[in-house]
Amino acid sequence: MNRYFLIGIAFTTIAWFTSASAKTLPLMRISVENNDRHVQTQAVKRYADEIKEKLQGRIDVQFFANARLFRDQDIIQALAQGKVEMGVPGTWHVSRFEPNVEIFLLPFFYGRPAQVNYKLVDGAVGQTIAARLEDNLQLKVVGRWIDLGHAHLFSLNKKILRHEDIEGLRVRVAGGAANKLRIQALGGRPTIIPWPDLPEYMRRGRVDAVLTSYETVQSAMLWEKGIKHVFEDREYFPQYVPLVRLSFWNKLSDDMRHILTDTWEKHVDAARQEAAEAQINAKNSLVENGVEVVIPDLHEMEIWHQKMLSKQDEFVKILKIDPELVMRIMKNF
Numbered sequence: 001m002n003r004y005f006l007i008g009i010a011f012t013t014i015a016w017f018t019s020a021s022a023k024t025l026p027l028m029r030i031s032v033e034n035n036d037r038h039v040q041t042q043a044v045k046r047y048a049d050e051i052k053e054k055l056q057g058r059i060d061v062q063f064f065a066n067a068r069l070f071r072d073q074d075i076i077q078a079l080a081q082g083k084v085e086m087g088v089p090g091t092w093h094v095s096r097f098e099p100n101v102e103i104f105l106l107p108f109f110y111g112r113p114a115q116v117n118y119k120l121v122d123g124a125v126g127q128t129i130a131a132r133l134e135d136n137l138q139l140k141v142v143g144r145w146i147d148l149g150h151a152h153l154f155s156l157n158k159k160i161l162r163h164e165d166i167e168g169l170r171v172r173v174a175g176g177a178a179n180k181l182r183i184q185a186l187g188g189r190p191t192i193i194p195w196p197d198l199p200e201y202m203r204r205g206r207v208d209a210v211l212t213s214y215e216t217v218q219s220a221m222l223w224e225k226g227i228k229h230v231f232e233d234r235e236y237f238p239q240y241v242p243l244v245r246l247s248f249w250n251k252l253s254d255d256m257r258h259i260l261t262d263t264w265e266k267h268v269d270a271a272r273q274e275a276a277e278a279q280i281n282a283k284n285s286l287v288e289n290g291v292e293v294v295i296p297d298l299h300e301m302e303i304w305h306q307k308m309l310s311k312q313d314e315f316v317k318i319l320k321i322d323p324e325l326v327m328r329i330m331k332n333f
Helices: 005-022 039-054 072-080 099-105 112-122 125-137 178-186 195-203 214-219 254-288 299-307 312-318 325-333
Strands: 027-031 060-064 139-141 150-155 168-173 189-192 209-212 229-236 243-245 293-294
Touching: 005 312, 039 060, 039 254, 060 293, 072 125, 072 243, 099 112, 099 168, 099 299, 099 325, 125 139, 168 178, 178 189, 178 214, 178 229, 178 299, 178 312, 209 214, 214 254, 254 293, 312 325
Parallel strands: 027 060, 168 189, 168 209, 229 293
Antiparallel strands: 139 243, 150 209, 150 229
8 A cells, every 4th residue: 555645544534533632622510419300400400501502612511410420418529629510519518618608507597588598698798608619619609599498397207396396306417517506406316318318218217307398308209208297497598509610610711701600690580489489389299298287386486596596606616607707697687
């Protein structure tokens, strides 16, 4: 075979591989822990679909739900290690790395309406916490936090009629040291159980109650796993924080960054509204499936709110939350 012909083939092959490599798009993997039916998953999926369309031909956007990439308890490390580009973990997971996020899990927020959270997290206090998150973890907070909705105590066998009935119950919490402290203050025995592992714990009778939301119970049909009652005490207001790896963010052009942030902002209000509606619909679904709802007396709620507040300074110290930020919150109300 002609030597020049072989050389030509070699150069053509090299040129083809070089061209293919040049066309390889930057990868943007977006990971969430919840299943496809969950309101948070659906909100983030819509966001992923829209930025994929807007960034067509510039970034390969891939969406992974149901912890197929990472559980939320591992997502911060995965971002730091470059194994994923974006995660939207709950505040209870983020607080392990930035203690000030747990400010929204303090006793002050026990039993409070969502508007109290919004006033603070969307304002100067939230901006301060976001800046610290970015500086300390080398992450970019791409916008306002989206909601899960109020968390309550869902029990399996023992019906909680009043706060005193929480005494001694083994309560599953998703994470967050503040959640553990609050459950302990209520007399329960908190244990952190990753969401994918929870059904097995319930099946084995290793948990008495679950700190979570109506929507989360409904999306996983946990009444089939033993949930029978709910004590609707609005323990705290879980939200999700949109985080992008800073090393990935810094490689993007300005217009690409604007697409990511502007598109996220476009979806926030709708996602919050849908989360609120999902909680109402999920509550109705649980009732239809035999779950009994107990709503604590308002007077009793206030008594326990004050009891919890008496422990807040202790919580702040244990959790290493900035006392200055706590003072700013307390001055707002």
